[in-house]
Amino acid sequence: MKARVHVMLKDGVLDPQGAAVAHALGALGFDGVEGVRQGKVIDLELVETDTAAAEARVREMCEKLLANTVIERYDIEIG
Structure with missing residues (x-):
């Protein structure tokens, strides 16, 4: 089973890399x-076959x- 994790800075946290990219684009x-x-995006290959168990494991x-988790949020896709 595959899992994809999207990790982003939380709203309100300064993002100097994002600011540098915005400046460079301009x-x-x-x-x-x-x-x-x-x-960042993290792709995982899991041996787990149960979707709920896989999501719980990736969350852990x-x-x-x-x-x-102090400054970042994440979203999990299981597929």
Whole structure:
């Protein structure tokens, strides 16, 4: 079973990488970009066959390692 985790900074947390990308886009002539938030995507291959159990396991992984839950939020896709 496959799982995909999207990790993004929470609203209100400064995103210096996103600001740098927004600045670079403007410098390259891509006008009209008011803001950029940068995150990460983590793809996992799981041996689990039960969807609910897989999601619970990935949630545990996120809470312990994959996301800094103080400043980041995450979304899980199981498929």
